Amino acid sequence: MNNLIPPPAILIVGALFVPLIKGKLKSAYLLLLPVLAFVMLLKMPAGKYWVVHVLDYDLIFGRVDRLSMVFGYIFTIISFIGVLFALKVEDDLQHVSALVYAGSAIGVTFAGDFFSLYIFWELMAIASTFLILARRTKASQDAAFRYILVHIFGGLCLLAGIIIYIQNKGTIEFSYIGLDGMASWFIFIGIGLNAAIPPLHPWLQDAYPEATVTGAVFMSALTTKSAVYLMARTFPGTELLIYIGALMTAIPIFYAVLENDIRRVLAYSLINQVGFMMCGIGIGTALAINGTVSHAFCHILYKALLFMSTGSVLYMTGKIRCTDLGGLYKTMPLTCLFCMIGAASISAFPLFSGFVSKSMIVSASSHEKLVAVWLILQFASAGVFHHAGIKVPFFTFFGHDSGIRTKEPPLNMLLAMGIAAFFCVAIAIFPKPLYDILPYPVHYVPYTGAHVVGQLQLLMFGALAFCLLILSGYYPPEMRAINLDTDWFYRKGGRLFNNVVDTVLNRINAISDRLIARAIPVWLGQLSRTPVTSLLTLYVKATGKKDLVIEDLKGDTRPEATTLLPMGVPVLISIVFLFSLFVLFVFLT
Amino acid sequence: MKKELKIFDRPENVKKFLTAFYISLVVLLIVDLFIPKHGDFPWENIPDFFAVYGFVSCVSLIFIAKILRLLIKRDENHYE
Numbered sequence: 050m051n052n053l054i055p056p057p058a059i060l061i062v063g064a065l066f067v068p069l070i071k072g073k074l075k076s077a078y079l080l081l082l083p084v085l086a087f088v089m090l091l092k093m094p095a096g097k098y099w100v101v102h103v104l105d106y107d108l109i110f111g112r113v114d115r116l117s118m119v120f121g122y123i124f125t126i127i128s129f130i131g132v133l134f135a136l137k138v139e140d141d142l143q144h145v146s147a148l149v150y151a152g153s154a155i156g157v158t159f160a161g162d163f164f165s166l167y168i169f170w171e172l173m174a175i176a177s178t179f180l181i182l183a184r185r186t187k188a189s190q191d192a193a194f195r196y197i198l199v200h201i202f203g204g205l206c207l208l209a210g211i212i213i214y215i216q217n218k219g220t221i222e223f224s225y226i227g228l229d230g231m232a233s234w235f236i237f238i239g240i241g242l243n244a245a246i247p248p249l250h251p252w253l254q255d256a257y258p259e260a261t262v263t264g265a266v267f268m269s270a271l272t273t274k275s276a277v278y279l280m281a282r283t284f285p286g287t288e289l290l291i292y293i294g295a296l297m298t299a300i301p302i303f304y305a306v307l308e309n310d311i312r313r314v315l316a317y318s319l320i321n322q323v324g325f326m327m328c329g330i331g332i333g334t335a336l337a338i339n340g341t342v343s344h345a346f347c348h349i350l351y352k353a354l355l356f357m358s359t360g361s362v363l364y365m366t367g368k369i370r371c372t373d374l375g376g377l378y379k380t381m382p383l384t385c386l387f388c389m390i391g392a393a394s395i396s397a398f399p400l401f402s403g404f405v406s407k408s409m410i411v412s413a414s415s416h417e418k419l420v421a422v423w424l425i426l427q428f429a430s431a432g433v434f435h436h437a438g439i440k441v442p443f444f445t446f447f448g449h450d451s452g453i454r455t456k457e458p459p460l461n462m463l464l465a466m467g468i469a470a471f472f473c474v475a476i477a478i479f480p481k482p483l484y485d486i487l488p489y490p491v492h493y494v495p496y497t498g499a500h501v502v503g504q505l506q507l508l509m510f511g512a513l514a515f516c517l518l519i520l521s522g523y524y525p526p527e528m529r530a531i532n533l534d535t536d537w538f539y540r541k542g543g544r545l546f547n548n549v550v551d552t553v554l555n556r557i558n559a560i561s562d563r564l565i566a567r568a569i570p571v572w573l574g575q576l577s578r579t580p581v582t583s584l585l586t587l588y589v590k591a592t593g594k595k596d597l598v599i600e601d602l603k604g605d606t607r608p609e610a611t612t613l614l615p616m617g618v619p620v621l622i623s624i625v626f627l628f629s630l631f632v633l634f635v636f637l638t
Numbered sequence: 639m640k641k642e643l644k645i646f647d648r649p650e651n652v653k654k655f656l657t658a659f660y661i662s663l664v665v666l667l668i669v670d671l672f673i674p675k676h677g678d679f680p681w682e683n684i685p686d687f688f689a690v691y692g693f694v695s696c697v698s699l700i701f702i703a704k705i706l707r708l709l710i711k712r713d714e715n716h717y718e
Contacts, residue, residue, distance in 0.1 A: 306703040307711070379642040415678035423679065427688075431695040447646060454642075499675040503682070506666050507692035513663060514696035516656070525704050531717075533710040540717050 055099055055110055056086035056125065057159070057169065060152030067148065068141040076136050079144060083129035086155065090121050097161055106221050112161030115488045116342065120158045120278045122486065123346045124151060126472075127270040127353055134357050134465035135263035143183045147267045150176035154271040158278055162221040163211040166279075170207065170243075174200035177272060180264030181256055192259035195540070199242070199252040207239025226283040237284060243276035245320050246293050246327060247300060251536035253320060254304070258312040258369070262360040265312060269319060269356045270349045277326045277345050286333025291414075294331055295422045297324025298429035305436035307525060307532050309370050311359045311445055315352070318395065318437040321429060322348050328426065329410040332417055335489035340409025342487055347402035347476055351394035354469040355441065358388035361458040361466070362445055368453070371440075371527040376450030383457055385446040387466040394473040396438035396508055397430060402473045404504065405480040405495040412493070430504075431511040438508070439515050444527065663689075 063082040070078050095118075099110035113121075128151040135143060153176060156169030174197065181193035213232035215221055226233050242249040253273070257265050284290060298321050305317035322344070329341030361384050362377060363369045378385040390401065397403035407430070414423045457463060476483050484491040518524040576583045645651050667686050675683040 302699060303703045303706050306699060307707050378646070379644060382643055412678075415682075418678065420679065427691060428695045428699075431692045432699050435696050435699060450647075498673045499677070499682075502666065502670050502673050503688040506670060506686065506688035507695075509659075509663055509666060510689040510692035511696040512659070514693050514700070516659070518697070518700055524700060525707060528711075529714050530711045531714055532707070533712060533716075 053089055053092055054085075055159070056089045056093075056121065057110070057152040057156035059086045059089065060128065060148045060155065061172075064145045064148035064152065067144045079132050079136065079148075080129065082148060083125050083132060083151070086152075087122070087125040087129070090118070090125060093118075093121075103164075106164065107162065108165045109161030109222065110156070110165055111159050113159060115486070116278070116282060117158050119342050119346060119486050119488070120274065121155055123274075123349050124155050124158065124271065127151075127349050128267075130350075130353060130357075130465050130469050131263065131266045131270070133468070134266055134360075134462050136461040137459055138261075138263055140183060142179055143261060143264060146176045146179035146183070147264065150180065150267055150271060154275045157275045161223075163215065163223055164221055166223075167204075167208060167211060171204050173272060173275065174204060177264075177268055180268060181260045183264060184259060184261045186259075189259040189261075192256045195536070196252055196256040199249075199539075203239050203242030203249070205239075206235050206242065210235025210237075210239060224282065225285065228284065228287050228289065237287075240276050240279050240283070241293075243272055244280055244323055244327060245273055245276075245297075247296055247320075248535040250297070250301075250320050251534045254301075254313050254316040254534065255536055257316040257319070258310050262364045265356045265360060266353050269315070269352045273319065273323050274345050274349055277323060277330070277341065280327065281330050281338060281341055285330055285338060287331055290327050290331030291419065291422055292331070294324045294326070294328025295425045297321065297327055299324075299425050299432070302429060302432035302436055304532055304534065305432075306440070309372055309527055309529055311369050311371060311374070311441055312356065312363070314436055314441055315355050315359065318433060319352055321433060321437075322352065322395065324429070325407055325410050325426065328422065329413060332410070332413045332419070334413055334417065336409055336416065336493060337413035339484075339487045339489050339491055339493070340406060340411075340413055343480075343483055344403075344406040344410060346483060347394065347406045347473070350469050350472045350476075351391045351402060354387060354391035354466060354473060355395065355437070357462065357466045357469065358384050358391060359441065359445065361462055364462070365455045365458055366453050370529065371444040371448075372529055374445045374451050374453070375448040376446070377453060377455070378446040379450075380453075380455050381446070381457055383463055384466070385442065387463075387470045388442050388446065390470040390473055392438045392442050394477070396434035397504060398434075398438075398508060399496070399501045399504060400474065400477050402476040405477055405483070408495055408500060408504070409493050427507065431507050434508045434511050435515055439512060 060082055063078075063085075067075065067079065093111065093113050095113050095115075097109050097112050101108040101110065128148070131147060131151070132144075135147065138144065150173055153169040153172040157166060157173065160166035160169055178193050178197045178200075181189050181196055183189075210232045211221075213235065214223070214226075217230070217232060226236060228234065228237060238249070242252075245253045257268055260268055280290070301317040301320040301324075305314045305321070308314045308317060326341045326344055326348075329337040329344065331337075359369065362374065362381065365381070366374070366377075368374055394401040394403045397407045411423065411426050411430070414426055480495060484493070515524070572583075646655075667689060670689070671685050677683050681687055
């Protein structure tokens with residue numbers, strides 16, 4: 050393996066040179082990095098290599114098998130698309146963080162041991178935080194702060210699990226873990242937080258809409274999907290994940306229907322889509338795992354496409370709320386077309402990519418006779434079309450004419466969207482190349498008459514419901530508001546904690562200040578200066594002898610200070626006394 | 639600046655679009671009757687099951703969302 054450079058190193062080390070290069074060369078350099086990483090991937094054979102011996106442990110930077118390879122491919126492809134989309138951004142912070150972030154996600158994918166995994170895992174969290182901060186608004190700074198705190202919590206859970214795991218097993222290598230014992234639960238929660246499983250999900254809808262236009266594209270692809278990879282690696286067939294996944298598909302769509310910020314609608318639908326993947330991992334059969342992996346592959350492309358097209362709208366108009374947008378198909382027809390391709394793909398329309406991947410997970414649930422799960426997944430499929438498939442394009446590009454007149458985004462952005470859109474359609478029409486790289490042999494045939502017609506009915510009659518509800522005015526109107534989610538607990542809880550601590554600790558502080566720093570020293574000072582008067586005053590106060598008037602006493606006595614002997618006098622007396630003792634002692638013995 | 643697209647500004651175009659949409663729905667309902675099915679669950683083989691399920695799903699989605707809004711909607715500056 051000496052002639053190969055690890056793909057994560059290409060992106061992470063390569064990113065550090067970005068600020069040194071200027072002009073057109075920089076654009077070429079930025080695009081070259083993911084291409085180079087992809088070429089390396091193609092040359093990497095299966096196996097374990099890039100093993101570094103540190104202390105008593107072997108760090109494995111290259112665990113290459115079919116599962117890690119699929120994620121490696123898609124992460125480099127989306128890095129290229131994301132870099133192309135962000136090519137005109139004149140902000141090195143964003144370029145560097147995006148590349149480090151992508152490199153770390155690929156690092157997570159190929160890590161064969163817990164140490165290197167953890168380092169890449171944390172690097173991802175840090176690099177992605179800068180993609181939120183780079184928006185440079187108050188809201189984004191606050192969101193980034195919450196984002197990194199939540200991810201530090203998740204990272205610490207993972208670390209705790211890793212430490213206990215290593216303690217128990219004596220090795221840092223990992224593959225299947227399964228829910229068994231404390232170590233596995235900590236690891237499960239750590240990974241689950243990044244996969245946005247409820248109730249640990251709200252960081253996603255909180256942070257992604259506040260990220261930069263181009264940063265959100267990377268974020269939508271990397272964090273949750275690297276967690277999906279890791280979950281598929283360590284917890285396949287964990288029954289709990291089936292139910293968590295089913296919940297994840299259903300709950301966010303209600304929020305998505307109500308949400309006003311278009312990118313937040315997409316964030317909720319992202320959670321919904323990852324729900325399908327969690328469900329697939331939970332079912333754990335070959336069909337389900339194939340479905341999960343292929344769905345992650347397709348999802349990264351169409352979700353990035355949706356974030357790119359809505360990001361273009363934000364970039365060109367500065368607006369992203371449903372209430373502010375509408376009628377943009379008139380001036381942004383290509384962006385509108387790309388958005389609709391993304392929307393059709395996420396909705397799993399026949400001939401669009403979601404159709405050939407998501408259906409594997411749904412079929413796996415019916416093969417396993419999971420009635421309730423199957424019903425929820427079908428409900429969620431119809432719901433996805435409702436909010437991501439129709440609502441996003443409709444309120445942005447159609448609906449009421451907002452009066453905004455703009456133009457298409459720059460060519461590089463259109464090209465990036467075009468490439469993603471091409472993949473969305475190409476995968477659906479020729480799924481074989483994708484099926485060929487999946488972890489298990491694929492015997493699934495997506496295009497059967499019953500499946501195509503059934504899926505079309507599900508979606509089109511969902512659309513009919515949307516149509517009738519909009520026309521009748523019953524559809525919940527778009528309004529500027531926020532909807533409470535589980536982040537309420539730490540956002541309000543954090544404030545409550547702050548208030549409690551502020552009240553309790555600062556009050557103790559104030560009392561200590563009054564007593565120890567002021568009152569007691571003053572009193573002691575007074576006592577040492579005028580001991581008799583002070584003690585007398587205390588005596589009078591304590592005994593309640595009010596008839597003893599202190600002022601009179603003061604008048605009778607001489608000023609106290611004059612009664613005191615100089616310090617030297619008692620010292621002299623002591624020395625004389627000791628000397629006479631010495632003399633006595635000498636003469637007597 | 640390029641010429642603007644205005645196809646949906648004309649009500650007759652919207653009407654044409656909706657008519658095409660409704661016709662496609664009817665076609666789907668009819669085609670489904672002639673499709674051979676081998677679903678894992680018996681109800682998958684009921685004619686037009688998915689049409690009913692899709693419609694009911696989306697209507698109930700909106701109904702529940704409207705109720706949910708009453709509970710969770712807050713002012714935009716709720717966390718400020």
